[in-house]
Amino acid sequence: MTERSLADWLAYLEQLHPSAIDMGLERSRAVAQRLCLGKPAPLVITVTGTNGKGSTCAFLASLLQTQGLRTGVYSSPHLLRYNERVQIAGNQASDAELCEAFAAVEAARGEISLTYFEVGTLAAFWLFLRAGLDAVVLEVGLGGRLDAVNLVDADLALVTSIGLDHAEWLGDTRESVAFEKAGIFRPGQPALCGDPQPPQPLLDRAAQLEAPFFLRGRDYDLSVGAEHWSWSGTDRRGDKLLLEQLPLLDLPMENAALALQAFALLELPWQAEQVAQALARTRVTGRLDRRALSWQGKALTLLLDVGHNPHAAEYLAQRLATNPSGGRRLAVFGLLTDKDLAGVVTPLLGAISHWAVAPLPSVRSRPVAELEAQLHNCAAQVSAYDDVQSALQAQCERASAGDEILLFGSFYCVAEALDWLARHASGEMQDGFAR
Secondary structure (H helix, E strand, C coil): CCCCCHHHHHHHHHCCCCCCCCCCCHHHHHHHHHCCCCCCCCEEEEEECCCCHHHHHHHHHHHHHHCCCCEEEECCCCCCCHHHHEEECCEECCHHHHHHHHHHHHHHHCCCCCCHHHHHHHHHHHHHHHHCCCEEEEECCCCCCCCHHHHCCCCEEEECCCCCCCHHHHCCCHHHHHHHHHHHCCCCCCEEECCCCCCHHHHHHHHHCCCCEEEECCCEEEEECCCEEEEEEECCCCCEEEEEEEECCCCCHHHHHHHHHHHHCCCCCCCHHHHHHHHHCCCCCCCCEEEEEEECCEEEEEEECCCCCHHHHHHHHHHHHHCCCCCCEEEEECCECCCCHHHHHHHHHHHCCEEEECCCCCCCECCHHHHHHHHHHCCCCEEECCCHHHHHHHHHHHCCCCCEEEEECCHHHHHHHHHHHHHHHCCCCCCCCEC
C-alpha cells in the first residue's frame, strides 16, 4: 500500500463510517483493547461542558507544565490544521506521528467501523502512551457518557457549564444534557462543576458514585473586579486556599477558576506566584482572541470567538459590555443549521452596529437568506456576502479607525478569518494590510 499523507488519511477517515456522529463506546473500546490502550498517562483529567472546554483544558495544561509535568492535551475541533488536536509536551503532533498512529488504529480495527472522531481519539491515546507522559488532559467531543474520550477512567472529571446544544444527541433539556455529561464521573474520584446551578441528574450521579463533588459557589468561587480577580477553593484535605490580586485574563476567568480547583486537588506544590503566571500566559486561538490590525491606514481591532450557541453568545455579550470598544462594533457572522439562530443573535443585538453575514464552508451551513431575515426581523443593519472572507474584508472597509470587528458563530468562521489574516500577513493580497 502506498504510504498515505496526513491529508490522505483525513480524507479516508471522513468516509470510513456511514455517519459522522455515531454515539457509543462499544466499537472504540474493542479496538482500544486490541491496541492494548489502557490509561494513556498516570494522571488523566477529562473535561466536558457546553462551553469553556478548550480554555479550561489550556489552563490545566499550563498549570501542569509549570510543575514540570510532561503533559498531553487532546481537543477538538481544530481551526487550521488537524495537528492542533493532539499536543504532546507543549508541541503539536507532527504529520508523521499522526500518520503512524492512524495506521496503527487502522491495522487494529479490522472489521470494526469507526467514525472520524473515534479513530482520532484512539490515535491520540496511542501517541500519548508511546510518549511516556506524566499527565493528559482530554476534552470530550460531544456529551460525555457515550463519547470516545470516555473510554478512559479519569482521575478528575470536570464539567465546565451546562446549556442546550446538540439536542439531537443530548436532548433538549438541561437535565438531559447534565445526565450525559455526568457520564464522565468515576466511582470515588473527584468530580468538579463550574456551573453554579447544575441540574439534579448531575448531582445525583456524583452522589451515586460517591465521587467527592466540588461545586462553584459552594466549594470554590471567584470574584472579578475592575482591575483584578481573586479565587478561593479547597485542597484535597479540605484546607482553604486563597489567591488574591490576580491579573485579569482575556480568557474566561470562570474556566480558570475551575482549572485552579482541579489543580488544588492534585497535591502538587502550590506556589501562588507560579500559579498566577501559568494562568496569565495561557492563550487559546479563537477564544476571545483580540488582535490589532491596520487596514488601509486605519487602526482596527479584530475579535475572534468560536461561540456558536446561546450560552456562549450570552457570555460574549457580557464580556463586551464590560470591555467597551472605543468605536463601533461590526460583526461577521455565520452559523450551522443545527444551531439556535435566534438564541445566538439576540444577546448581541445591542452590541453590534452592523452585521455582515455569510455562508460557512460546510454542507451544514445555514443559508445566508435565513441569517439575513432573522436580523432584519430584529431591526438590525445587515449585509450579505458570498463567503466569510469577503464579509470580513467588507467590514474592514466599512470600519472607521478605532472600530472593532467581531467575528463569531462557528469554528468555521474563525478558521476563515485566520486564513485571511495569514494571507494578508504574508503579502499575498495587496490592500494595505499589516499586523
